[in-house]
Amino acid sequence: xxxxxxxxxxxxxxxxxxxxxxxxxxxxxxxxxxxxxxxxxxxxxxxxxxxxxxxxxxxxxxxxxxxxxxxxxxxxxxxxxxxxxxxxxxxxxxxxxxxxxxxxxxxxxxxxxxxxxxxxxxxxxxxxxxxxxxxxxxxxxxxxxxxxxxxxxxxxxxxxxxxxxxxxxxxxxxxxxxxxxxxxxxxxxxxxxxxxxxxxxxx
Amino acid sequence: xxxxxxxxxxxxxxxxxxxxxxxxxxxxxxxxxxxxxxxxxxxxxxxxxxxxxxxxxxxxxxxxxxxxxxxxxxxxxxxxxxxxxxxxxxxxxxxxxxxxxxxxxxxxxxxxxxxxxxxxxxxxxxxxxxxxxxxxxxxxxxxxxxxxxxxxxxxxxxxxxxxxxxxxxxxxxxxxxxxxxxxxxxxxxxxxxxxxxxxxxxxxxxxxxxxxxxxxxxxxxxxxxxxxxxxxxxxxxx
Numbered sequence: 495x496x497x498x499x500x501x502x503x504x505x506x507x508x509x510x511x512x513x514x515x516x517x518x519x520x521x522x523x524x525x526x527x528x529x530x531x532x533x534x535x536x537x538x539x540x541x542x543x544x545x546x547x548x549x550x551x552x553x554x555x556x557x558x559x560x561x562x563x564x565x566x567x568x569x570x571x572x573x574x575x576x577x578x579x580x581x582x583x584x585x586x587x588x589x590x591x592x593x594x595x596x597x598x599x600x601x602x603x604x605x606x607x608x609x610x611x612x613x614x615x616x617x618x619x620x621x622x623x624x625x626x627x628x629x630x631x632x633x634x635x636x637x638x639x640x641x642x643x644x645x646x647x648x649x650x651x652x653x654x655x656x657x658x659x660x661x662x663x664x665x666x667x668x669x670x671x672x673x674x675x676x677x678x679x680x681x682x683x684x685x686x687x688x689x690x691x692x693x694x695x696x697x
Numbered sequence: 698x699x700x701x702x703x704x705x706x707x708x709x710x711x712x713x714x715x716x717x718x719x720x721x722x723x724x725x726x727x728x729x730x731x732x733x734x735x736x737x738x739x740x741x742x743x744x745x746x747x748x749x750x751x752x753x754x755x756x757x758x759x760x761x762x763x764x765x766x767x768x769x770x771x772x773x774x775x776x777x778x779x780x781x782x783x784x785x786x787x788x789x790x791x792x793x794x795x796x797x798x799x800x801x802x803x804x805x806x807x808x809x810x811x812x813x814x815x816x817x818x819x820x821x822x823x824x825x826x827x828x829x830x831x832x833x834x835x836x837x838x839x840x841x842x843x844x845x846x847x848x849x850x851x852x853x854x855x856x857x858x859x860x861x862x863x864x865x866x867x868x869x870x871x872x873x874x875x876x877x878x879x880x881x882x883x884x885x886x887x888x889x890x891x892x893x894x895x896x897x898x899x900x901x902x903x904x905x906x907x908x909x910x911x912x913x914x915x916x917x918x919x920x921x922x923x924x925x926x927x928x929x930x931x932x933x934x935x
């Protein structure tokens with residue numbers, strides 16, 4: 495299965511995977527600690543500007559995230575109802591900033607580099623009998639497949655719209671989950687047939 | 698690489714149930730030819746047979762020995778010997794760039810990341826695909842993706858290559874290119890396909906029907922028998 499990696503090299507391609515993941519974690523943590531509404535808005539706009547400058551010319555990438563818009567509006571509405579507009583805007587700003595930053599990391603980091611960066615962090619898991627290589631592959635796959643799944647959801651929605659002329663309803667989730675499970679089976683077979691689960695990569 | 702003596706695939710009394718339905722019951726089969734085709738209707742058991750041979754499926758009863766390896770007991774060694782090409786390259790390619798896709802298999806065989814990367818790039822370059830090393834796989838055409846899948850398997854130097862409907866989504870030029878490529882492989886090849894023309898120069902074709910071998914032998918005879926059965930069954934249909 496294939497998820498978008500930016501072939502055209504940006505300066506961010508040259509930064510080590512470990513550094514990028516660390517920066518992502520620190521900045522994301524920073525965003526959760528930022529409570530001032532105006533400050534948050536400025537920070538999010540700064541992230542957006544940084545994002546647009548970095549992926550300059552590859553705007554179509556943003557279209558991948560279109561399906562998230564209703565979700566963000568839903569979260570915002572719920573927050574606005576429960577705790578007021580200011581908090582709602584703050585929550586959405588946080589989410590948007592984190593999504594954009596995470597996307598920059600996936601767009602500019604080869605997956606094997608990502609796995610190599612994660613493996614040492616996960617090594618302590620070995621003490622409880624968990625193989626860090628398998629966990630790092632799982633994490634990398636989740637990161638890589640997120641945009642793919644969003645794309646699949648859009649396709650399902652389009653098929654629905656083509657047949658009914660209406661917006662896709664929530665119950666479309668059931669066949670979508672079935673799609674994901676089938677996809678997971680195929681990917682697992684592909685990994686298995688190349689010996690991932692039987693022999694371990696060592697570094 | 699393949700030695701003349703270790704090209705035997707032997708299924709003895711193999712039984713397998715799929716979704717609680719028996720598919721193979723006591724199937725026995727010897728395969729030693731270099732080019733073998735599998736034909737039959739959807740659900741007849743072609744894919745399951747291929748998956749039994751590479752150890753993705755294990756038999757409920759009986760035994761399968763592939764190039765000297767028993768699939769149950771020596772399953773861990775199979776990926777090094779048996780390469781598998783899937784129908785949909787989108788399912789097989791799990792990595793975002795060509796070099797990573799090739800390097801992954803090499804790392805599974807125990808190479809470290811540096812060696813695997815160097816070997817993957819060298820292999821791509823040797824096959825006139827050096828450009829793909831850092832190209833996002835999403836930018837490749839369907840034919841190029843399938844080509845990459847085949848290279849990702851060949852880089853592991855298998856002695857047997859299994860192909861499960863590898864060309865069903867490809868255009869005619871891509872099909873012809875791959876058939877030429879497959880014809881030139883030194884490896885033993887077993888391929889399942891609905892495109893019966895691709896088997897013209899194969900050594901043997903096996904027709905599987907409902908988990909049983911309906912016909913087995915030279916491509917021309919077996920394919921003719923299968924075509925006739927299809928014509929007859931359409932004639933009988935209401």
